[in-house]
Amino acid sequence: DAGITQSPRHKVTETGTPVTLRCHQTENHRYMYWYRQDPGHGLRLIHYSYGVKDTDKGEVSDGYSVSRSKTEDFLLTLESATSSQTSVYFCAISDLGLAGVTYNEQFFGPGTRLTVL
Amino acid sequence: KNQVEQSPQSLIILEGKNCTLQCNYTVSPFSNLRWYKQDTGRGPVSLTIMTFSENTKSNGRYTATLDADTKQSSLHITASQLSDSASYICVVSVNNAGNMLTFGGGTRLMVKP
Numbered sequence: 062d063a064g065i066t067q068s069p070r071h072k073v074t075e076t077g078t079p080v081t082l083r084c085h086q087t088e089n090h091r092y093m094y095w096y097r098q099d100p101g102h103g104l105r106l107i108h109y110s111y112g113v114k115d116t117d118k119g120e121v122s123d124g125y126s127v128s129r130s131k132t133e134d135f136l137l138t139l140e141s142a143t144s145s146q147t148s149v150y151f152c153a154i155s156d157l158g159l160a161g162v163t164y165n166e167q168f169f170g171p172g173t174r175l176t177v178l
Numbered sequence: 179k180n181q182v183e184q185s186p187q188s189l190i191i192l193e194g195k196n197c198t199l200q201c202n203y204t205v206s207p208f209s210n211l212r213w214y215k216q217d218t219g220r221g222p223v224s225l226t227i228m229t230f231s232e233n234t235k236s237n238g239r240y241t242a243t244l245d246a247d248t249k250q251s252s253l254h255i256t257a258s259q260l261s262d263s264a265s266y267i268c269v270v271s272v273n274n275a276g277n278m279l280t281f282g283g284g285t286r287l288m289v290k291p
Contacts, residue, residue: 065221103182103267103281104222151221165271166212167279169221 064088065170067152073176080139082173084152086132093135094153094167095119095127097146104151110135142177149174180205182282184268190288195258199285201251201268212269213242213253216284222267225253258289 064087074080084093094109096119106119108127116127124146126138139146152170182203191197203211210229214222226235226242228251234243239256255262268282 101283103269103283104279105281106279153221166224166227169223171221172219 065152065154065168067150067170067173069173070171071174073178074142075178076143077141080142080175080177082137082150082152082175084135084137084170086135086152086154088154088156088168089132090154090156090168091132092155092165092167093129094155095125095135095137096151096153097121097148098151098172099148107137107150142175144177147175147177180270180272180280182268182270182280184266184282184285186285187283188286188288190290191258193258193260193289193291197255197258197287199253199255199266199268199287201253201282203249203251203268203270203280203282205249205270205272205280207272208246208249209271211242211244211251212271212279213240213251214267214269216265216267218264225266255287260289260291263287263289 066085068083095107096104098104105121107121107125108119110116110129128136150173153167155165155167185200210227212227213225215225216222225237225240228235228244230246241254244251265284265286267284270280272278
């Protein structure tokens with residue numbers, strides 16, 4: 062999984078509680094992403110980061126916030142979890158400037174399965 | 179709205195047989211198209227990436243084709259193995275930065291002995 066770890070790998074929580082998911086990389090890649098994957102939908106981008114303290118919203122950002130205080134860590138926070146946020150969450154990383162590469166390949170972590178009761 | 183549609187949704191084949199998965203997209207502008215393999219309980223892993231000027235790319239027993247005029251791509255798997263059982267996801271990027279990806283829903287392939 063390209064030097065990407067996610068924690069926790071599984072979590073069950075109750076509606077209304079705050080939840081923080083962590084993504085940690087050892088590749089020193091500039092870009093980091095949070096996606097969610099649900100049955101019947103492709104992966105959907107929640108937020109992404111293009112550098113320390115630089116983040117932007119994705120397609121489904123409502124109800125989520127992120128922070129990136131170090132290159133290697135990207136945190137996803139659900140301030141008040143809802144049942145609609147039950148999903149599998151994937152972190153991904155990518156970088157530009159690799160010799161001979163004109164695209165930005167993304168490498169995915171192992172995922173976190175979150176259940177909100 | 180940018181969309182990526184894949185067919186079939188699921189497929190069962192016998193070990194050793196070939197199969198072809200389809201992807202149609204309406205994403206614009208177009209930068210590149212990717213195929214990922216996702217094993218159950220794991221994150222997606224890249225198989226191929228094709229830019230606008232490429233119409234075929236191989237990775238072992240996997241061969242992807244791209245027709246940018248008709249906005250169609252296919253992934254052909256030759257001499258399938260049990261380990262090919264997975265979901266295959268077609269992904270289209272609107273730019274080289276890769277931060278604007280549109281994912282298809284995937285085709286779930288099961289290879290039986």
